[in-house]
Amino acid sequence: SSWSFTAPGDLQDNRRYALWAEARDLATNLHNTYDIGNSSLTFIIDMTGPTISTNSPALNNVASGARRSTASLTSLDGTIVDPNHPYNAKVSTSTNVEVQFYYRIGIDTYTYRNNCTYSSATVNIDTLHWYNPSLTGGFTALGPSSGAWTYTEGAAGKICWLTDKSYTIRARGKDQAVGGVNTGAILTLTDVVIDTTVPTSAIATPNDTTIRTLASVAGTANADLAGLAKVEVSIQQAMASPATSYFNGTGF
Numbered sequence: 491s492s493w494s495f496t497a498p499g500d501l502q503d504n505r506r507y508a509l510w511a512e513a514r515d516l517a518t519n520l521h522n523t524y525d526i527g528n529s530s531l532t533f534i535i536d537m538t539g540p541t542i543s544t545n546s547p548a549l550n551n552v553a554s555g556a557r558r559s560t561a562s563l564t565s566l567d568g569t570i571v572d573p574n575h576p577y578n579a580k581v582s583t584s585t586n587v588e589v590q591f592y593y594r595i596g597i598d599t600y601t602y603r604n605n606c607t608y609s610s611a612t613v614n615i616d617t618l619h620w621y622n623p624s625l626t627g628g629f630t631a632l633g634p635s636s637g638a639w640t641y642t643e644g645a646a647g648k649i650c651w652l653t654d655k656s657y658t659i660r661a662r663g664k665d666q667a668v669g670g671v672n673t674g675a676i677l678t679l680t681d682v683v684i685d686t687t688v689p690t691s692a693i694a695t696p697n698d699t700t701i702r703t704l705a706s707v708a709g710t711a712n713a714d715l716a717g718l719a720k721v722e723v724s725i726q727q728a729m730a731s732p733a734t735s736y737f738n739g740t741g742f
Contacts, residue, residue, distance in 0.1 A: 503537040504574040536579040539674030540586065540663030544568040545638075549659070549679055557656075559683040559716035564648040566591075568677075570663045571636040579667035580635040584628035587639045588620035588662050591682075593655040604643050606650035620662070651684040654715045658682070685716035 501507065510530045513521040524530035544550060545567045548560040566589055572581045581587075592601040592615065593608075600608040601619040612618065623629060623641045630638045644650040651657075659682050663674040691711040696704055711721050725737040735742045 501535045503535055504577040506532055506534050506577055508532050534577050534579070536574070536577065536665065536667050537672060538573060538578070539672035540570050540572040540581050540665050541674055542568060542570045542587065542661050542663040542677050544659075544661065544677065544679065549682065557681045557683060557717060558679065559685055561684070561686050561716075563651065563682075563684060564642065566641040566649070566659065566661070567639070568661060569632065569636065569638050572663070572665045573635075575633070575635040578635055579665040579672065581637060581663060581665055582629075582631065582635075584623040584625055584639060586637075586664055586666065587623055587629065587641075588664065589623070589641045589660070590615065590620045591657050591659040592619075593652070593657050602649075606645050608652065615660075653684055653686040656681050656683050656715065683716050685714055687714045687716075689713040689718065691721055 508530070509532070510524055512524075512529065521529070546563065546565070548563055549558055549566075568587075570581050570587055572578045572586075590601065592599050592613075594600070598610040599613045599615065600610045601613055601615065602621075603609055603619065604621045621641070621643060623639050624643060628640055628642075632638055642648060659679045660676050662676045664671045665674075689712060691709060693707065693709040695706065695708040707723055707725075709721075711718055713719070727735055727742055
């Protein structure tokens, strides 16, 4: 015969519980020798999702909310921790980590498809197009319920970025709870600019080859999407040797 019992409604998160079942027949025989894993067992209630973070210097070493600009980002790296060990469902493989990134053009969202392609077709960023790091080398255990993860899916072990795009990068952790995993809060990094385009500069002043005086040197510079870090100027005496010294900030 099958039986069921309504579980208490106040089972608490991060607790281990013990459960016993005993049967009595109509002849009053009582089964009270408990077989571990059969008529007795323990279980853990875990309703808390893992926490996730990134370790990539290009993503972390900026002020909160500031644009993150880099010419190279071959991988996304971080850590994942399922809290409250040992009373938790744990994380132990790359399947516990999911990564997603995309850029937008107008109203269209282009998500990375894990194979060096981007597509705006069938985009629901909350449910679709999340990808795991590689099963080989994508996860290294750091403890009984934590690990370091690395996402490099693309070509030749590198993510395929399109230059001069502003990306949103998201990562989340999922534990191994049975009956429905717990998903942790999504880590979101916005305005991550991948820019491999060389900036340009032009001199506006002086604008002639023969002038009487020069108070300042001026011009324009274009650093595209990443933004301009600085412009450096070098002035040299373009005379016959030995009069070829450079301006050092105060004189030649």
